[in-house]
Amino acid sequence: MTLVKKIWTTPVVTEPQGVIIEDAQIEIIARQIDERARKLFGRSLHIREVDAGSCNGCEIEIVALNNPYYDLERFGLHFVASPRHADCLLVTGPVTRNMADPLRRTYEATPGPKLVVAVGDCARDCGVFAGGYGVFGPVSAVVPVDVVVAGCPPTPPMILSGILAALEKREQRQVEITQQ
């Protein structure tokens, strides 16, 4: 009963556009994704997250995307369990030796057309872990990366903007592919 009451009394917490500057940015970015995604994926983008050796800082930010505050789903973005279902790989962390092969396999397992977004400094250039004996290299050393989102960790809005960038870039490639 208390649950019902809570549901009833709690308003929608997802921030409407334009209240805070930051939130406004998100909204704008989101709209941009919206436009791009409509063209490519018909306002539907399924994301598979791959932790290739992250310290889990990025994961915490990514998880935040799912909460009512950011509410990723309203944009037609959705995290899925299997790369088979995914359109986009969200890769975090420096790629460790052990994860290089699994990452490649995950990429292969994803049906095309597909995007890869490297999230965080580590994913970009291995960050502080660069040169570590267990580190294989940045994500781009393993799979073709469409966009890199810098930051340690990047904020949820930055991650969203990264996905947007990926869509833009992929659009070009897509064009190229179709031209062949």
Next chain:
Amino acid sequence: MILATLLLIPALAAGSIALLRNRRLMETVHALAALATLGTGLTAAIRVWRGKTEIIALDHLLRADALSALMVTLVTLLGAIAAIYGLGYIRAEFDAEHTKQARMFFSLSQVFIFTMLLAVTTDNLGVMWVAIEATTLATVFLVNLHNTQNSLEAAYKYLILSSVGIALAFIGTVLMYYAGSAGSGEIAVNWTSLHAAASRLNPQVVRLAFVFILVGYGTKAGLAPMHTWLPDAHSEAPAPISALMSGVLLNVGLYALVRFKAVVDITLGSGYSSRLLMGIGLLSLAVASAFLLTQRNYKRMLAYSSVEHMGIICLGLGFGGYWGVFGALLHVINHALSKSLLFMLSGNILLKYRTTDIRRVRGLLRASPLTGGAFLAGTLALMGLPPFGPFISEFIIFRAGIESNAWVAVIGIALLVVVFAGMLASVNQMLYGEPPDKLERGDVLKWSMTPLAVNFVLLVALGLTLPSALTNALKQAIAVLGG
């Protein structure tokens, strides 16, 4: 005259074999005598059945009616088969250095046949007793033919138990005689006169007498709890003798019992003897089933199976009525045929594997297909499966049982299932699997087994049909018994 001839042949043969030195000559005499006995016996039996009459000889000392004819047929037929099989078997068991044993075997076999024939063809109950006691004496050395510790033990037990048991039967005979003579003055101790005077006998005495008869001849017939000598003796005797002992000798014991039962039933009505027979039959069945369930020695298994079948026959007799007795007599025939077949085959198995332990006999079907196949067929017959004779006779017996004493019949059938389970496990163990490595493949005594075909054919024939000649013969036998 023919009866005297019948008795004379084995007697003479026994005597002449005892005098012979030449092994081959002994064998010839033995075989020829057996065949001659068979011929004479069959002729006599057919004469009895055909003419619906009885043969009387030697001043009423010998008398053959339809029941005797049945027994004579069985004794001579199985005697002949066992004799012919025995030629090969004894040759395999006793080489030239053991001619003494061979002579003893041939000679005592003939004596054995003689005593059994005498028992079933005499009208004098005293002589019958003497003859049956003599069967023990004739076979005791045969049981101990190998003179091993085991066979000695078996033979001694057989001797003592049978003697004590049969002595009790003599008390019964005396009491019956007394009941007869007390009721009507002087009568002979002949069955015919006793039968004629039956209605005037003193019932109290007859009641007691029948108990003695039952315990006494029951010992001979291998009924529990007097059966204890049977598994020992039957399993230690040479195969042809086991075959005759299990196949025929037990029936001779029953024959004596049945003769008295016919008289007792007239005096007391059939209820008294029926109850006793059913009780002892069930007990035999129960005891045998327990022993068959966990048996480890195939010859003993066959011996206990004899106890079981004697129990079934007793049940049939106890159920009474035309069909009960009919089934019992038919079962006597079927059991004789199948059991003698199996005991002779067990000789083959023993020669092949040199052990009587069921667990050490593996892969019989592969090692000796003919023996194995026949053994399988015989066991199936014994377990009461179609298309073999015992199926029919057991069916008849239990049909009679359901109609008269349903619960006894039901218990009997249930016990038969236990027997079935036990025997099947043993047979499975023996027939299937991989034979021991060192064992040569192939059958032993292949040619000696030929006469066993007779058993087999008869068993199948009796399972599929009842020739009217046989039905008539049985009908006459039942009439003799007053059924």
Next chain:
Amino acid sequence: MTINEALMLNLLAGMLSSFGAGAIGALLCARWPRAARVVGHTFALLGALLALGLGLAGLAGGTVSVSIAQVLPIGGVALGVDRLSAFFILVIAVAAVPSAIYALGYTREYEGRYSLAGMGAALNLFLASMSLVVMARNALTFLALWEAMSLASYFLVMTERDDRETERAGWLYFVMTHAGFACLLVGFLLLSHATGSMEFAGWQAGAAAVTGTTRNLVFILLAVGFGSKAGVIPLHIWLPQAHPAAPSHVSALMSGVMIKLGIYGLVRVGFDWLSGGPAWWGGALLLVAAISAVLGVLYALVEHDLKRLLAYHSVENIGIILFGVGGGMLFQTYHLPALAGLALIAGLYHTLNHAVFKSLLFMGAGAVLHATHTRNMEEMGGLIKRMPQTAVFFLIGSVAIAALPPFNGFISEWLTFQSLLLSFQIPDKAVNLTFALSVAALALTSGLAAACFIKAFGISFLALPRSEHAESAREVGFSMRAAMALLAVACLVLGVAPFTVLKFLSKTTSELLGATPDMQFTWNRIVTGGSFATVSPLWIAVALAALLASIPITLRVFRANTARRYYETWGCGRAVQTARFEYTATSFANPFKRVFSVLYRPVKELAIEFHPESRFFVRTISYSNEARSIFDDAIYGPLNRMLRSFAQRVRLLQSGNVNVYLLYILVALVVLLVIAR
């Protein structure tokens, strides 16, 4: 259409002489295994074809009656064919024809290892005695043929006789069947005593006069006797042992046909010989049906021996058939013959269907066994790529036995459901509830059966091979595939065109019950209970096919991406994909084991061997999770132990001491004397 008796007689004679020729021919060819194989099975095929003719002719209304007084002397051999007999002859033949074809190829492997002559002879004898036993018209004929059937099948079970397990299976089978026979014997004798006749016709005529305890006793005895042959729980224990041990075409015959003769007997008892009884008869049958169906399928679920799994499914299907038979008996008790007819039709139809798909499945399992030399599902896998045709046949069988449309199992199970649902017409609340629970049991059964065949097919045929045996498997020979194809087609035909059989069946039940069943049907539709329920099997099949075809077309129209790329199975990116990553049969069954743990009482064992230098490295882990049979533990185990310990105790009687023996005689004498006095 009238079938004259001469034709029937000729068919009968032809059938018997074919089987006879097969048996004798095979034995005569004992020295040449190949000839024995061909001769035995060709004649068996011929005989089975003639039996098929006989069955069809009988269903079309042909009758025959033969009696030979000379054979089986007490009452003679009496044979006759009515529609019920004819239907069961048909069932026998439907399984026998493909079995004979299949055996031609399947038994090639046996050459030189086992006696093909004995096998050919036993097979022919088996088929002959089964066909004859349903024609028997008096007690002795029936019993003799019944035992002959058991005997022949025992030999067939013992074919692969080097195996200790086979020996044990054969023993258990024969003992159980003989115990059943003993019940039948007593029941038959009681009934003949009560009616004064050994003829079945006499029983039918005199049954009304048999009342009270005798009537109930006869029913119980015959039900137990026939039930043990049918393999109902708790008399089923022989079945999962014997069926796997036998060669596969024999398993097919035993599971598909022989156990149905138990059903035949029950139908005869309930509807012909005793013609009706108190409500508890039907109720008891329903109870047994429910237990057999549910427990049968549950035991099948945890079984990883493919053939044993199928054997447990036979127990289950016998339960389903008994729902029909038991329901029919209850309807008869409450004077609803039309519904009784419906229920009986459902049961009989399922009998036929089960004969078809269970034979198919056993043959499929046989093909797998032939190709992989293992019955253990945990060593199979990936066979669909290596044996594509067998896989299709097995799949069809699986779908059929899971009672899914458009195959035959569905129709009969649907009919069974209808007959059970229509039970609300019975004006007795306790009975109504019984039926309600039966409905639930049947529903649970069908769900579990589907689960079980997903396991059976999925684990055996799909994914990667789990052993080298499976890796190197090859498709089986033509005759085996042809036999399976025949049966697969039969599954479909009986599933989409049930009217072909229902036509005959409704006549059969009318003949038996004297009332037309509560069912209308046309080539395309079955309607039961007025407008209570309808089904249109043909339309379902056609519509499904049409829709299946239309979807790819529609996708093309919408210009869907039709590209296809093959890549390894998703395994969270791990390095190699091997069969060891696959879900096993054990793990598939595990949730069921946990949910029904009361019943299975699983014994779990976990043995971990650690690396000698560190406890954190494991060398081997072996996990086993065995289900124990309640019946072995609660009934047969104690019974066996009791009998054996009793026997051991009795054995002490034969102590070897002659003094003791003498004492027995003395005691016997004294006791008897005192009694006699």
Next chain:
Amino acid sequence: MTASILIEAIQLLIVALAAPLLVGSVRKLKARLQGRRGASVFQPYRDLRKLLVKEAVISENTSWIFRFTPYLVASVMLLSSLVVPMLTTRTPLGFTGNIIVLMYLLLLATFFLALAGLDAGSAFGGMGSSREMIIAALAEPTVMIAIFAIALRVGSTSLDEIVRRGADDSLLLLNPGHLLAFVAFFIVALAETGRLPVDNPATHLELTMIHEAMILEYSGRHLALIEWAAGMKLFLFLTLLSNLFFPWGVARTLEPLPVAIAFAALALKVGALAAAVAILETSIAKLRLFRVPELLSGSFTLALLAVISFFFVR
């Protein structure tokens, strides 16, 4: 004839087209109840469209079963949609089969889906199949007993008949057995369509999956078909629930007006049920797998009580 074809076409289209909408609505409502905006109610259409343009990645270990299954599953749902009385009590293809046939058709779909789960040789797929089947098997008795309860009330198991006779019975809701049967059937519907508390359709964790685990290997058009079929299954079950238990507004004839009313009524009823599902899913957590049998046995008891009440409270 034309009317019949028209009606069937309408039914087919309703199911085929409205199914994603239904799924989207439930999701939207759930999002709102959770305090989120959530995706548009049309999001499922977008997902499907996107999936259709993607390529299909198929495991090398699979056989034709894997590829065949999506088509079969979708076909079965479409066939069912022709049979279920949606708008009228004179469903032209109603003769195809009664409610039991319907249940078996759905079981056929589940059967192949579970096989497909095993086909790739992935542990997840096998796990999903195994779990899906135990739930399907345990749900089966409840379904049949609920059907029995209905059959007892209306004396028929034919779908059209049930609806027609139910509509004639004005005191329907006062019948305790009826309501019990409804609740039982509702729980089963949740289990069969993979909703909470039996299965979480939105889970990302393989080990908690049931239905999702089976289809983990699917991609592209195959996935689209399966998702679509799942939507249709939900729609069919909600339609069944609404029309069998609350047969209000269903047209007795094939006239346009009653059919239109029926359409509106259907939308309302299904909408209400969808809302109920959403509310339920928001307010309860998923059950542990081995607690599910308890739930299902509870629903079975309810169904049985329904039957008993029909016998004793008549």
Next chain:
Amino acid sequence: MFVEIFPKLVNLLASLAVGTAFLLIARRDLRGQVRLFAAQSFFVSILAGVIAVFARSAELFAVALGLALLKVFIIPAILNRAVSRIGLQRAVAPYLGAPAALFVSGVLVALAFYVMAPITASNPLPTADAVPVAFAGVLIGAFITVIRRRALTQILGFLMLENGIFLLALLATYGVPFIVEIGVFLDVLVAVLIMEVFIYRIKENFDSIEVGEMGRLKG
């Protein structure tokens, strides 16, 4: 006078015969046992002679003589020969000690009277009163075979049983027909001869004549 004395004489002789059986239960040495058997046979043959005189039956008298010859002389001689050949035997206690065995024998005698009462009652012969005594002899003979461990003693028990039966037949019916009697004698003689052979064989194989040694055939 003889008619009056006759029943008493019969009773006395029969009781003496059974009395020797009692003594056998108590006796342990083999030679003594054989002697007891001879004594019993002697009483029985005397009794047979007395009855033969009373019944004026020449046949019966011949039987009595035969009996005396066979059982008083020949068989004891054979048995004595056996005793000498097997040599000295270690004394082994029977299964039942003498007091208990005597008690059981007493019970058996009572039982014999109980069981045979109808025969005594219905029998017009003057010897009938002794029939139960004879039957008691049978039972005690059988009992001896049950409790004694040595083969020779068992044989003696059997022979006493045989004597009891003869006595019974004698008392109840003045004996069975001659031919039967001859047959029985022949049987007994052969049986004893065979048993003698067996005693040697047992001694040879088992190194003693204890039947308890022979217990290998079980089950």
